[in-house]
Amino acid sequence: MRIAITRGVSPSIGACELTHVERQAIDVAAAREQHAAYETALRALGCEIERLPAEDDLPDSVFVEDIAIVFPELAILTRPGAETRRGETGSIAQALQPYRPVSPIQPPATVDGGDVLVAGKTVFIGLSQRTNQDAAAQMAAILKPLGYSLQCLPVTRCLHLKSAVTQVDEETLLLNPDWVDEGHFSGWRLLSVHPDEPFGANALLLKNKIVYPAAYVRTRAIMEQLSLAVMPVEVSELAKAEGGVTCCSLIVDVA
Numbered sequence: 001m002r003i004a005i006t007r008g009v010s011p012s013i014g015a016c017e018l019t020h021v022e023r024q025a026i027d028v029a030a031a032r033e034q035h036a037a038y039e040t041a042l043r044a045l046g047c048e049i050e051r052l053p054a055e056d057d058l059p060d061s062v063f064v065e066d067i068a069i070v071f072p073e074l075a076i077l078t079r080p081g082a083e084t085r086r087g088e089t090g091s092i093a094q095a096l097q098p099y100r101p102v103s104p105i106q107p108p109a110t111v112d113g114g115d116v117l118v119a120g121k122t123v124f125i126g127l128s129q130r131t132n133q134d135a136a137a138q139m140a141a142i143l144k145p146l147g148y149s150l151q152c153l154p155v156t157r158c159l160h161l162k163s164a165v166t167q168v169d170e171e172t173l174l175l176n177p178d179w180v181d182e183g184h185f186s187g188w189r190l191l192s193v194h195p196d197e198p199f200g201a202n203a204l205l206l207k208n209k210i211v212y213p214a215a216y217v218r219t220r221a222i223m224e225q226l227s228l229a230v231m232p233v234e235v236s237e238l239a240k241a242e243g244g245v246t247c248c249s250l251i252v253d254v255a
């Protein structure tokens, strides 16, 4: 069984953190509709949705990906880089407890799940405004004994590592080469986003299908030419809060 932990859109999402995008008014009702459609897409791909209640005072709390990194063996509970997001961790720890031992990152380390790309036994960690070297060291101490190898890379031109690169099939990474150096990914087939779609590298791979923002039609065409199966979802309202498709769920496989 595969569970997707999500959380309802906060009524205060308009006060979200923003780093690389201009603030625009967010229509909460529209954001909720899009979020529900996203959940429907995940259900269609075999996930059981476990939706936590919306948090009135935590604007960014719909972006649950940033709060934990889930491995088959355990879950790492993050200490988010933005102070305004630290109140999101308690409820996520509770939601994960039935499924995984939970290892919390300790201060002064900070890390957002959006900076952690797990590709098989390789864990890429983006060092960004949100994620520091201390967190990478704590994650190495947890993960190396489990057989994972870690690779750190700088992220300066976008919010998170996974804004710049995600996995779209067993051997392929989709990336924006302006935001992340291709040299870090030797051995992978690399696919670049269409130059008109710099935000198009964030894709969620589930059951050989790629949940992907409907807006990025040119990059979608590039993927489809290679016979990758794309499931478009409308996430324009959530994108105004600098969120993508990976960030709205935590995927937990349960035996």
Ligand code: CIR
Pocket: 016, 017, 018, 019, 060, 063, 065, 066, 082, 085, 113, 114, 115, 160, 162, 163, 241, 242, 243, 244, 246, 247
């Ligand atoms: C933030 O700045 O933390 C939120 N407004 C957006 C977080 C998006 N998270 C993600 O892509 N993993």
